[in-house]
Amino acid sequence: MRAQIITVYVALAALALIAPFLGLYPVFLMKLLCFAMFACAFNLLLGFTKMLSFGHAAYFGASAYVTGWLVTAQGWGTIAGILGGVAVALLLGLVIGAIAVRRQGIYFAMITLALAQLVFFVCLQADFTGGENGLQGIPRGSLLGVVGLGNDRTMYYFVLAVFVAVFVLIRRIVHSPFGQVLKAIRANEPRAVSLGYKVDRYKLMAFVLSASLSGLAGSLKALVLGFVTLSDVSQTSSGEVILMTLLGGSGTFLGPVIGANVVVTLQEYLSEVVGAWVSVIIGAIFVVCVMVFRRGFVGEIQRRFAQRSGSAAL
Amino acid sequence: MTTVFGVPLPAILGQLMLGLVNGSFYALLSLGLAVIFGLLGVVNFAHGAFYMLGAFAAYIGLASFGINYWWALLLAPLAVGLLGMVIERLFLRHLYQVEPVYGLLLTFGIALIAEGVMRSLFGASGKSYPVPPLLQGGFNLGFMVLPIYRAWVILASVTVCGLTWFLIERTRLGSRLRAATENAKLVQAFGINVPLLVMCTYGAGVALAALAGVLAAPVVQVSPLMGSSLVIVVFAVVVIGGMGSILGAIVSGLVLGLVEGLTKVIYPEASNIVVFVIMAVVLIWRPAGLFGKEQ
Numbered sequence: 001m002r003a004q005i006i007t008v009y010v011a012l013a014a015l016a017l018i019a020p021f022l023g024l025y026p027v028f029l030m031k032l033l034c035f036a037m038f039a040c041a042f043n044l045l046l047g048f049t050k051m052l053s054f055g056h057a058a059y060f061g062a063s064a065y066v067t068g069w070l071v072t073a074q075g076w077g078t079i080a081g082i083l084g085g086v087a088v089a090l091l092l093g094l095v096i097g098a099i100a101v102r103r104q105g106i107y108f109a110m111i112t113l114a115l116a117q118l119v120f121f122v123c124l125q126a127d128f129t130g131g132e133n134g135l136q137g138i139p140r141g142s143l144l145g146v147v148g149l150g151n152d153r154t155m156y157y158f159v160l161a162v163f164v165a166v167f168v169l170i171r172r173i174v175h176s177p178f179g180q181v182l183k184a185i186r187a188n189e190p191r192a193v194s195l196g197y198k199v200d201r202y203k204l205m206a207f208v209l210s211a212s213l214s215g216l217a218g219s220l221k222a223l224v225l226g227f228v229t230l231s232d233v234s235q236t237s238s239g240e241v242i243l244m245t246l247l248g249g250s251g252t253f254l255g256p257v258i259g260a261n262v263v264v265t266l267q268e269y270l271s272e273v274v275g276a277w278v279s280v281i282i283g284a285i286f287v288v289c290v291m292v293f294r295r296g297f298v299g300e301i302q303r304r305f306a307q308r309s310g311s312a313a314l
Numbered sequence: 315m316t317t318v319f320g321v322p323l324p325a326i327l328g329q330l331m332l333g334l335v336n337g338s339f340y341a342l343l344s345l346g347l348a349v350i351f352g353l354l355g356v357v358n359f360a361h362g363a364f365y366m367l368g369a370f371a372a373y374i375g376l377a378s379f380g381i382n383y384w385w386a387l388l389l390a391p392l393a394v395g396l397l398g399m400v401i402e403r404l405f406l407r408h409l410y411q412v413e414p415v416y417g418l419l420l421t422f423g424i425a426l427i428a429e430g431v432m433r434s435l436f437g438a439s440g441k442s443y444p445v446p447p448l449l450q451g452g453f454n455l456g457f458m459v460l461p462i463y464r465a466w467v468i469l470a471s472v473t474v475c476g477l478t479w480f481l482i483e484r485t486r487l488g489s490r491l492r493a494a495t496e497n498a499k500l501v502q503a504f505g506i507n508v509p510l511l512v513m514c515t516y517g518a519g520v521a522l523a524a525l526a527g528v529l530a531a532p533v534v535q536v537s538p539l540m541g542s543s544l545v546i547v548v549f550a551v552v553v554i555g556g557m558g559s560i561l562g563a564i565v566s567g568l569v570l571g572l573v574e575g576l577t578k579v580i581y582p583e584a585s586n587i588v589v590f591v592i593m594a595v596v597l598i599w600r601p602a603g604l605f606g607k608e609q
Binding site: 124276 | 357405408409412413414415416417418419420422423424425426427428429430431433434438542543546547549550552553557583586587589590591593594597598601
């Protein structure tokens with residue numbers, strides 16, 4: 001089983017490395033990677049801690065706006081701009097998380113949703129975000145003034161490197177003692193409390209980590225596409241990242257990556273063909289997922305394998 | 315002229331009036347949400363979509379079938395309520411055993427479908443619905459003109475909220491409903507058809523949203539997305555009032571509408587976010603909400 005998992009990862013890594021040479025549009029590939037990163041960060045919360053945040057677009061979008069503003073209007077470098085965006089996402093996550101972890105389950109979902117809507121309205125009205133127009137013409141700059149990122153392929157490998165780092169980091173977090181405590185909270189929260197764990201603190205920590213990594217994804221997306229719009233902070237985006245995670249398989253490592261690829265590809269190609277019906281299709285996938293496909297793609301595959309041969313972790 | 319905070323008094327009263335009208339919609343919507351949550355334990359994300367469908371039902375009824383406002387007030391909630399019952403029977407019913415977040419996610423998907431369908435059929439732009447002839451014009455109160463239609467919205471909403479409260483808290487049907495909320499199995503054992511009760515409750519909650527939609531049609535633009543941001547405000551209202559509390563939903567709906575109107579006078583930039591800020595403060599101070607009980 002272990003050998004099979006390694007084979008899957010090696011195959012995917014090879015695919016990611018040669019993807020720009022397969023005739024695929026590099027900007028589209030980068031968009032896939034950014035949303036995959038967003039979904040992985042979200043999954044840290046939904047999949048591994050079982051906290052459904054309904055407002056993750058707030059961190060994704062706010063970080064995208066801040067990075068865009070820093071490199072465009074303030075003339076910051078690329079790396080500094082990204083770090084600035086992530087710092088804002090982290091702070092937002094800390095404040096919103098501290099309020100939201102006071103409640104569980106659907107209350108948690110509603111509170112994160114409402115506070116994310118607050119962030120949305122701030123982005124709509126603040127000056128630095130460009131309001132309804134959003135930010136445009138964000139330069140990609142260069143890595144420490146050495147490697148220019150204007151070239152799509154160079155940018156692709158930069159985004160890929162960050163994505164792999166985030167993916168490995170999330171695996172590391174989940175398998176660390178901290179991750180084990182999160183698992184305990186997911187399995188039985190009152191028990192974790194009675195064992196003496198400061199559950200709220202662990203949950204807040206997971207929330208902040210997830211928000212920061214979502215912010216990183218948002219910052220990269222702003223640089224890749226060169227623009228940020230209100231839809232990046234909207235509840236629609238918050239809903240989409242839930243769908244990506246759920247469809248691919250929440251609580252699995254590869255699930256969100258696959259889910260993000262499926263959803264973004266669907267949107268990209270379907271919106272040309274069917275127009276506004278694309279949101280009907282997304283909604284229908286949501287309904288199907290919730291009704292009969294709660295484990296998601298990877299979750300289902302994992303279950304089939306687990307029935308045959310012990311446990312697995314894709 | 316009398317001024318408060320440097321704003322002329324009539325302007326303030328006008329905004330408070332608008333706030334109260336918005337508060338009436340919040341109250342009707344959060345009431346439906348609270349009723350559904352109380353019995354089904356489902357946070358109905360599609361509530362905004364049903365509100366939108368109610369408004370569209372009125373619009374389509376008038377444009378295509380010549381059904382006037384008063385009939386729409388009756389027929390639109392009925393039609394949308396039936397749709398809600400079908401959805402409960404086909405989808406929601408199968409999710410009561412799994413975690414409550416799946417109900418939220420399912421209804422989110424349904425909201426996306428409803429909004430997408432209406433946008434494909436009618437476009438994203440708003441449609442206007444005329445104020446019914448009987449309710450046109452306004453009363454001159456001396457210091458301001460009170461549009462009759464807005465007064466009617468407040469009156470209708472408060473009456474419907476009051477009736478619903480009475481139905482749930484003071485009648486036999488209501489006591490069965492509350493009993494089923496406490497212990498569905500036991501109530502079922504007493505020979506009451508709980509699944510039917512649940513289906514009708516969902517239908518009724520949804521019908522309240524549709525009624526709010528019909529009431530709103532003449533004062534807002536009827537558009538496919540009219541409910542999508544409203545539902546989030548209503549969520550915040552319900553969290554502030556305390557989930558599942560009927561009275562809490564009504565009172566906090568009306569009061570928060572007023573507060574929003576007042577904010578428009580004092581600091582207009584904050585009027586969109588004031589409800590969310592209040593929610594955050596309430597959660598820090600009283601996590602269960604103002605009228606909620608700590609479980």
